[in-house]
Structure formats: structure tokens, C-alpha cells
Amino acid sequence: MDTLTQPSDIQQASGDSGGVQGEARKYIQPSSENAPKLVELKRFLIDWINTQLKQENIVVKSLEEDIFDGLVLHHLLHKIGAIELDVEEIALSAGNQKRKLGVIIESVSQSLQLEESQLRWSVNLIYNKDLLATLHLLVALAQHFQPDLALPPGVCVEVIVVEPTKNGMKTEKAMEWITARRDQDASSKRDAFDQLFELNPEKVKDVKQAIVNFANRHLANLSLTVTDLDTQFADGVILLLLIGQLEGYFINLGTFFLTPKSQEDMLHNVSVALDMLVDAELLDCPIDPADIVNRDLKTTLRVLYSLFLKHKNR
Template identity: 55%
Template sequence: MDSDFLNAFTQPAVLDQFLEETVIAQGEKRKFIKPTSSNNSKLEELKLLLIDWLNKTLKEEHIIVKSLEEDLYDGLVLHHLLEKLGGLKLDVDKIALTEKKQRQKLSVILEAVAKCLQLEESQLKWSVEAILSKDLLSTLYLLVAIAKHFEPNLAMPPNVQVETITIEKTSRGLRTANAVECITGNKENLEAQSKDDAFDELFSRAPDKLNAVKKVFLQFVNQHIGKLGLNVRDIESQFADGVILLLLIGQLEGYFLNLRDFFLNPASTTEMLHNVNLALDLLKDGDLLNFSVNSEDIVNRDVKTTMRILYCLYSKYKTKET
């Protein structure tokens, strides 16, 4: 985390101004792209590409986008984009002038996006409030997802990463956490994604076999963590906090994890992310992970990502005796 940025937040005057401008309520959590990413050339390249793509796509509608933050928040551009690309007819006004109308419009639009892209709520990296508040990170995630679905051949720059800071207002003050997020995959991953992998095939074309694969993974996991007195019944939820994954890695790799290094009973998303990031680092150090993973996907219970990680462990240790 940038020390100057953190120091600024510890100064009462700046902190009060920040809270007033961003209206962070008690218990609310907000994520921002850190100022240190403002000179990120790949990020700028992605922004310019998306703006150019939007303008070419919506040329016949006489729409000109100059800023992703300023021109998309009210839903007008997104409305035209979905009609143009997906032939969707949304039951909302073309122009929404009040914030209430804009929020209603965005709600309908984003619901249509999720349905069209077949995404569950836990998989969404954007929200009505985030887009409405001109949040660049959420806007980028949304546009990249739409572009990948409707324009899979659009040559987006690979491995666009940004530093983020999550700020949560608690009863004790501000809690901050930093992370590095990958908005687009790296070149190898993008090429791999262009060809449906086994799990894409499983989820889209053979859902009837999905439960059988889950059962195999559950047997494998319980075989190795059973000696700790633990039992996993649900892949979707029980790996989200990173605890089971860390303990499983320790059992398979044969080392003890110091309880000081992770949260055995994580009480917040930040603590869950810490656990998952630690697990991913251990997997990378052990050459057990050959693709990039966004830790938020695990915390958000993305079962496909979780199963891919379990498969990496299963492939190496399926014959390991307890």
C-alpha cells in the first residue's frame, strides 16, 4: 500500500473530508483503485480500447463516449449497448434524469446483463450503487464481461492489473485492506479460456455429471482432513473463507500452518481474503497452480474456480494415503 496515501487517511482533516465526500456509512465497505495505479499504462490501454469499442458499436446511435466513469453511470450507454449487441428490449426509459430513475434503470439493465451472461449474484463484480457512483473498477469489470460475451474476438490487453484499497467504516474507525486485482487474464489464460476447458464443458454441457465430480472431490478432501475432525459437505460454501483449503494444503504438503498466519474463524471478508490469498501463495510456491485466480472468486463462492483449484490438488495427491 502506498505510504503517502495511507498517511493521508490517518490525518483527521483529510479523513473527515474523505468520509464526507464518499459518504461511507457505519458498517459500509467501499473499494477503490489506488492512486498508484493512475499511471498504469495497461489500464489506460484497456480504457481507451473500451471507449473506442463503445463508440464504434454505438456509432449509428450517435452516442459518443469520452469517459467511462462519467458517461456510463446513468445507464443510457449501457441501455443502447445491450439493445445493439444482444437485441434486448428493456422496459425502461431511454433517458433517466433523476437519481431515483437512474437507479431503477440500472437495476433493470444489470439484471438483464446477469441473466444474459448466466451469472449468479455472488459472481458479480459490480452493483447498481457502484456504477451509479461512477466507480471505475466496477465499470471496467462490467464492460469487460459484456465485451467478452458479445465480442469474444475483441483484442483486450492481457494481464491488466490494478492495486485496490478496500475501506470499511467500523465502530472503531476505518479498516483498510489492499489487494492486486486482475481485470483481464494473462495471455496464456486468455488463450486457454478461448478453448472450453474440462470444467466449462462440465458446467455447460454435462451438468448431470457435475454432482458426480463434486462427490469425488468431497471424498478426496474428507479423506485428508478427516483426521483433523473436520468434514466437508458443501463445496460451494465451505471453501469460501479459505480455512479448509489451508488445512487441506497443509495435510497434503506435510507441513504445519502456524495459527498466527491465518484466521481460523474469519469474521469479515477481509480476513477471508487473507486466508484465500495465503492458500493461493502456498499453491503457487508448491507449483500446484498453473493459472491465475482472483481470490474474490473463491470468497464469493464461485464453485467453478473452487473446483479447478481442488482438481490441481486432486491430480497430484489422489493416490496419497492418509
Template identity: 55%
Template structure:
């Protein structure tokens, strides 16, 4: 029997040897982990964490998972897991013996997950691509990438304290059926949160929100231009006293203001609060974004500090 679109590319060697079915939809995509990433220690760590979590959760059911993609594809263990974690009662057979019943069971389970997590179809990363004709197909075909995305989503929702490692990325291969045949491309994809990007985006979003919805509050930022308040704030938050001889408490010119801000930047850099270059002249010239970035560094460091 000729393999279908998903089975054809379950192994890298199939890339050049197994054709698509004639009825495969143009634009249909398949994405899977490049075998070169399978030996990534961080990826292996993530898999072991999820396996241990499932086995611990289902210990009373005497269920032992050894391989995520091999043991979860038919929905049986996912069924037990959702019942245990979310007290979900699914109207499907516990044990489905035929392929047709297994696919139906898995479809019901994935629909229940989407509803519980309140996710739209476009947010279901385990669907691989919104144009796929069957959103459970990749998992049923034992695709590791889709299985990981599904389990991470379930864990974050039902057991948010599970210490899922951040910044785990893998190389992926993307295959698309086009009019002229197959188009392939390689990419790097984060399967767990990229903390640096999240923090950067949160900071950017906060600045954009301030610029858009609270322009009146930006006037307060201008008060940091001479460096005085900034220096006093650094000393107060850092728990040390700044010798008044080291800066100008009442600067009378741009040169004195620049001296103050340069001192503030040096203190922040020495204290490990700044991980990006800052032009002191920008703050003196009342550049809003630069000033806010510096203040955000202080906030990030001392936001939990009791006052």
C-alpha cells in the same frame, strides 16, 4: 449534505475525512482501484480498447464515449449498447433526467445484463459486495473498477472476439464498516483473466477428474515408467528420429530406465516444453502426477498437430 457510504470514498482523500451515514449497514464493503494503479499502461490500454469498442458499436447513434466511468454511470449509453449488441428492448425511458429515474434505469439495465449472461448475484463482480444494498450503486457513483467488470462481462458475452488483454491486475483498496469504525486493506486483483492461473487450474482439474472418475486409465500411465514410450512419443510428435544407441529400447534395470527418462526430460526442456523441474526418478517410480504433468506438456504443445 453528508455523503453516503459510496460517495464518501470516491476519492482517496475521503478515507480519513468523510464519515459514513449513521444508517450504513455493519459489514458493508466498498472496493475501488488504488490511485497508484490508475497510471498502469495495461489498465489504460484496456480502457482505450473498451472505449473504442463502444464508440465503434454505437457510431451510427453518434455516441462518443471519452471516459468509461463518467459517461456510463446513468445507464443511457449502456441502454444503447445492449440494444445494439443483444437486440434487448428495455422498458425504461431512453433519457432519464432525474437522479431517481437514472437509478431506476440503471437497475433495470443491470438486471437485464444478469439475465442475459445467466449470472447469479454472487457472480456479479460489478456489485462489489453481495451485502451492498444497491448492486448498481458503485457504477452510479462512477466507480471505474465496477464499470470495467461490467463492460468486460458484456463484451465477452456479446462479442467474444474482442481482444481483451489478459493478466491485467490492479491494486485495490477495500473498506468495511465494522463495530469499531472502518477497516481498510490493500490487495491485488486481476480484472482480466490470469492465463497462468487458468491453465494451471485446468490442468489440476483434469488430473483430479482422472484420479477420481477414471482410475482404471491410470494403469496406462505406468507404461511410461521406463521412458521408452515417452521417448518414442517425443520423437514422433517433434518430427525427428531418435538414434536407438542413445537410449535403452528394452531396459533391464532401474539405472537404464532412469537414463531413458533423463533423456526424455532433457529433450522436453531443450524444446521449451517444460517450464518446471521434473525429477526423473519420480517417473521411474511410477508417480502418477509427475508423469501426467509431463504428458500434459506434450499434449499442450501438440494438441492441434494433425495426425
């Protein structure tokens, strides 16, 4: 597996500086750090912050290096949200910086009306210059306070998930969306499946059967048969094999779990499949792999329908 970005990452994953003891941590895969869409998003956020704080003579050059101590976030919240915080202007010691950052993060949670379980960042992650957490925080602020801001769409990165276990460290790869494929308003619009489930629920069975027939026609060469669409795509295996058949991919068995034994294995498989669909430009909105694994029928149908639309005449 690729080397993690910083030598101290494994220590952070076990709780030394990144979070709760035993808690899984995520890092952007080093090979994804120079991906054009990610580079574009970082540049966009830097330019956005500098434009907002121009009159205050604050210049950000690096998201990782210039955001962590709370100074920029303090001024940015005041500028875009008129939020007044009872914190010192400049905190010099690490302890004071983290206390200031804690007040800022709490204010953000209240403004965005997010519970702790919904946060994709924390004081420790931001203070430790975690790029993924910093990006999620800044994107959330931009979308909340300036919803018309044209953030670069469709930014999705490969991440490494590191989780301490009894036998050491478990690592796996997954895909994570940072911005929607379309702008926030467009991605929140109701689609045909929303209308189908709410207005014509009696037709859902017919749609499911049509997609099952489509899948079985193309899986016949592999001697596979889908009988229950609701459950058989949850582990990602048949989905990956179907994509391979339709898109002409040879999927190396070493890239996914042919016999997944845990939810983490299934999440990995589905993430790999969704990444392939994104690369093929078949998905026009973000899909959470967990929805597929948790057998959300509407989400499963959306994904399969994207393949059906492209290959229905084959």
C-alpha cells in the same frame, strides 16, 4: 496508507451512497490507476463502445463519466445483444437515472444468468462512477456477447478494501483480476492438473510429496518444514517465504501478516504472494486467493508447481 481516490469514499463505504450499511467496499489503489495494462483496457473498452455506437452518434470519452447514467449502457445492450428495454431514452433527474440503471442491471443479470451474489457491480456502484465496478460490468458484457473480442489479457490491479467496524474503518490491500491472463477460451481449457485429478487420482499423492520435498529443501535455511501441503499454505505465510527464498526477494515483514488472525489477513497474504508470481510471469491464468485460503488442493498445487517448474534444478 495511500489516500483514497475521492474524499467521499469513506462515507460511501459506510453505506451513504455505495451500498448496504456496513458492507465492505473496494477501490482501485490510486497508484494502480495509471498502470499500463489498466490504461490499455480502459482505452480498448472506450474504442469498442464507440465503434459499436458510431451510427448513433454516441461518443464515450471517459468510462467513469459517460457510463453512470445508463444512456450508453441502454444503447450498447441494444446493439450487442438486441435487447429491448422499456425505459425512457433520456433520464434527467437522479431518481429517473437510477431507476433506468436498475432496469438495465437487472437485464444484464438475466442475460448473463448471474445471481445477485455473483455480481461485481451494482446500481449504486455504477451510478457513483466506481471505476472497478464499471470495468467488471463492461468486461462481462464484452465476454458474453462478443466472446471472440480480444480483450487485453492479464489486467490485474491492486485494490483497497474498506470495511466498517465497531471501532471505525478497517482497510487492507488485495489484488483483483479484471481480465484473464490469456483469452477466455484458452483460460477455460483443462490443464494437466484437471486431468491428473480426474484420470490419475492415485498419482496426486506422489505429486504432492514431490512438491513437499521441493519446498522443504528450500525452506531449510529458515528452519521451516512442510508436513501437510493441504493446510500449511492456506494462510500465505509459508508461500511468501518460499517465494522469497526461490526468487531472491527480501519480503518486508510489514507487507504481510506473519501470524494472520483472520481470513482477511490470510487473503491479504495470498494476494501479495500471487501478485509476486504474476510480476515474475510464473502464472499463466488467474488464481483466486480465496481458493488457496479455502484449501483447494488443485489450486494450491498449480501455484506451487509454477515455482517447482522454474526452480526444480536448484
